[in-house]
Amino acid sequence: MATTTLTPAASAYRSGLYEWLTTTDHKKIGILYLVNSFIFFFIGGIFALTVRTELAAPGLQILHDELLYNQLFTMHGTVMIFLFIIPVLVGFGNFVVPLQIGAPDMAFPRINALSFWMLPLAGILLLSGFLTGGVAQAGWTSYSPLAQDRPLASTGPGEDLWIMALLLIGTSSILGGINFLVTIFKMRAPGMTMFRMPILVWTVLVTSVLVVMATPVLTSALIMLFIDRNYGGHFFDAGTGPGSAILWQNVFWFYSHPAVYIMVLPAMGMISEILPVFSRKPLFGYKAFVFATAGIGALGFSVWAHHMFTTGQVFLPFFSLMTFLIAVPTGVKMFNWIFTLFRGKLTFSTPLLFALGFLSMFLIGGINGAFSAAVPVDFALQDTYWVVAHLHYVLFGGSVFGVMAGLYYWFPKMTGRMLNEGLGKIQFVLMFAGFNLTFFPMHQLGLAGMPRRIADYAANAGWNDLNLAATVGGFMIAASMLPLLANIFISRRAGKPAGDDPWEANTLEWATSSPPPPYNFDHLPEIRSERPLFDLRHGREAGH
């Protein structure tokens, strides 16, 4: 456990409120992103728990108003995707990437701060509808014509608030993506060629390309919908006007499919940092991994219509083929991860446990996605709980487990203190068990014919037991948040001091104090491979 002597000595973040509100330091902004994202994680989680409580048994028990039910699942999806998952990964990227490339900050620190502060504002805007006449209720996918301003569709301010909040979030995203790209291309320390960058930096790079290229298309879709709703436009107003409902779906999914890679690639990058450290070996197949990531990014732009197979209006064979093909680079990554562990010497600290959870759950999510790639099978499974199972296995079993791994791994660097291992393991067991209990039965529910987005179901449909099991699992996930919160609050003050490098890690962020000084590094070690700290510790020859 190395310790750097710094002059002046770095202090832990005990800065005042003014400092936090006006900071342009990527480390503080990263932490702001994390805190904000977790607040919305809990809000989105409460929406989900309400939905699950209603669905635990047939009959409308707690929500007599189906409108509120529709609002709740709409807000759950929107909050989780746009105010939790995407920003929490940006938060990790913000904190870690400049450190990992040996830079003093991001390329545009003030734009970085702006990008962050747009998020709480957008969240308040989005949720304000609960106080002012209703929030959006057309699903996070907001299909037109249900999203249009007409009776029995989306009257009221909710949908407009949704549009405006997403416009803000999209802008925040795009500015952040530009910031990451310039930082990564231009501010790497001497010696760090592109192929010596940590894998997390690569995944953030590809994610940022997706953000910059795909998000503006969502912006255009949102603007067109706003014009339809408020200025009598005729883009998407099928049913009562000449617009095209399919056009909305195409423009929307052109962004929202790459968005799922935006939501998972950085998490994959994080576990690609963690698995090598806790196996005491390098990442297996670094270059292949980079090409696979780039391949996923590129292919990700060609599959959007697989969300529209049942519309009968898309060229099915092309999108089916591309969707199948994207499984190949994903599989390459999976095998590279497994062979990183293979013949290693594994230490089962909490970060590794969550990373292993990611591997096993993302595998399931990838496999059940392949069913939907087979178009006729998708005819049976689309818009049923099978899809809910799939998306949660990749986004929760994948991304959220990756986030938890990253949290336990980098918390010491952020705060100078270790999170408690015992509490971490309790959280892992509860979360893993609860997650599978919630979402595995949804495969069966979807196969049996339970559609999505219904507030209630027939008592004789045979779906009662599985729904009850899923609800119990949901509350287990909620329970697993308690050890997490306790851990964070206790460890911030009383956790074991971490020192510079508590994990015997490989990358540059561990070559400075915990937390780092505002300027990040006093000195940088020589960079001659993707594991500069490993080389420093063991000598360059030991790494080969």
Add this chain to the structure above:
Amino acid sequence: MSSTPGSRPSTTAIIGWLIAAAVFLALAALVVLNAQSIWTSFFPPAAKSVEGTEIRNLYDIVFAIAVVIFVVVEGLIIWTVVRYRRKPGDDVLPPQTHGNNLAEITWTLIPTLIVLFLFVISWQTLNNVEAVNPKPDLAVRAVARQFSWSFEYLPAGADAETKAVFAITQQDGPTGGLFLPAGKTIHMYLHSPDVIHAFYVPQFLFKRDVIPGVNNQFDLEIPASDAGETYRGQCAELCGIGHRTMTLDVHVLAPADFQAWYDKQVTAASATPPPPPSGAPTIQLVAQGLEFDQSSLTGPATGFTIHFDNKDNLISHDVDILDAGGKKVVDNKDFPGPAAQDYPIPPLPAGTYKFECSIHPTQMFGTLTVQ
């Protein structure tokens, strides 16, 4: 928590392992006792249409491959995790393998071949499912409205625009729903005047979106052996606050029974409605904003007329009357607003009835007292 080599595990650890073993055995017992129903839960319901059987066969192949991949990869993860634990005190670095090009090529090529195979067989199945017979035996248009289904039976040689011979709405009870003949080729047209819905019947393993402005259509054939059965379906695309109520029933009849039923419907549709009883009073009833303007009506047992004014633009309503037991005694045709129609109500036994809009029964209903 490391232990020095050769020491006994603590009491806590023993109790922990015992609890884990007990839980595992309980779960294993549950699985074994319910093995049959657990196994079938991994599959869609038995297919009741020709196209559905094609889809089921494809599913079975995908499922088999998925199981193999899952067992191999998950097994590899579990084995690696168990086998390569770091022994306490072991500080020697493991071999620092950076990669292996042969391995990369292998696990790129083999999955590519697997997915190409899956793509080809699913494309073939797709062509079979999407195949359309140029001369179907029957053409039906399923109309999805917020929030109910109706089914319009079209004459021979119809296309997407043809007007219906007669229409059946989805209602509770055996007289409502989609009636289809077994062993015949049926061509389904889909139409929505408002938002996107989806026609979904789990036992056909099939759904197709009903999109305003789009003429989706497909062929459906139910094997002759399924005559006499009823299948449940429901709307599978979020369509608003009544989405969960948009169920539909598919009643399959043997061809002769279907023909009899069909003829009866044609006769009923072409019959002129009975004239309102002379001198009978007219009750005014307005529908606006998905509500009736009155929640209780009174009418004479000798018969009367309801002058029904539907003020909701582009939204269809009607006024049906049900008896105290919930049976529909007067079934009137719905129509979209803004428009008004006279509904003649024949003589009814005195008593308390319920009136409702059959399309929005949860919001638009009231009590009718017949004296």
Add this chain to the structure above:
Amino acid sequence: MTASSTLVTTGDPGHPVAEHNPVAAFPHDTRGGISNPILGMLLFICSEVMFFSGLFAAYFSVRAASIPWPPITKDAALNEHFNLHAEPWYAAGLTLILILSSVTCQLGVWAIRRDDRTGFIRAFGVTLVLGILFLLGQIYDYSTIGFGVSDTPFGTTFYTLTGFHGAHVFGGAVMLSVILYRGLAGQFSSRHYDAVEGVSLYWHFVDVVWIALFSTLYIL
């Protein structure tokens, strides 16, 4: 800050650890290549290209599905107004103004590169005036064109495309004003003109979008 012995690595005396300056990567980095703000502006322009792609994709999709195009409504006067092909001259004039403004903008960049500050100010001033002229011309066009945003998908797509382009021109005009202000305050020279170059790139982009718009709406 002196080299600390805690970070000597291999102990190989032939290859001592170099003292790496951790703050080497600011815009005046001698490693060369494109500067950070210019790269940032180029990426921003990429995102704007994708934004307009979404709008253009919607336009072509709407147009392909609407036969005939322009639509024939019950209002004969409206149908007349939809015929943009008949009178493209006004819009062609606006196109010329914008192309000219791109020329003057580039002249301004070349001027500041050779330290001709007066030339740069003059060129950017003319560019701003031309840009404002374009905007005024666009507004006048809207007032006489004879159809609105809710008049069939034709009206909706026309106003959405030209309107958002106009908004981008307005943004560009604001940026030109800031550059002019900073230029007049003496903040730019042949060694320091990144912002000038960045804004000029944005202005050229806005011009290219207009050429695409004009060709699509008035010619195709």
